[in-house]
Amino acid sequence: MTQQQDLLTILDEADQEGFELREALRQTIAAFAQANDISHATLAPLLVDLAVDSCALDYLYKTKKPSPAGLKREFERFRRETDRLVRSNQRDADVIIASFQVACRLAEALEPEAGQDAA
Numbered sequence: 001m002t003q004q005q006d007l008l009t010i011l012d013e014a015d016q017e018g019f020e021l022r023e024a025l026r027q028t029i030a031a032f033a034q035a036n037d038i039s040h041a042t043l044a045p046l047l048v049d050l051a052v053d054s055c056a057l058d059y060l061y062k063t064k065k066p067s068p069a070g071l072k073r074e075f076e077r078f079r080r081e082t083d084r085l086v087r088s089n090q091r092d093a094d095v096i097i098a099s100f101q102v103a104c105r106l107a108e109a110l111e112p113e114a115g116q117d118a119a
Contacts, residue, residue, distance in 0.1 A: 052078070 033043050052075070059074040060066050089096065 051082075
């Protein structure tokens with residue numbers, strides 16, 4: 001069983017759906033970035049910009065009488081949630097680095113196998 005499958009067994013059904021949606025979106029974005037030669041440094045602000053647009057659109061679609069003050073409150077709520085996410089990732093920096101290093105070692109270990117399959 002892979003690490004991802006282990007994680008999915010731990011998550012409840014709602015979390016699994018969110019995890020699967022996030023992973024599908026991540027893969028789509030990664031493919032788009034690779035196809036368009038977009039660096040991670042360029043990609044991050046583009047995604048934040050899209051997130052802010054999505055926040056605004058959500059407010060505008062769900063509100064009968066949208067107002068500048070209401071949109072500002074929505075942006076403030078979004079900023080708080082985003083700040084909370086960044087702080088959480090800061091606390092988990094060691095885990096993030098360790099996970100990245102494991103993924104890199106796994107990819108390196110699988111590379112010779114891919115080369116053998118092609119031969």
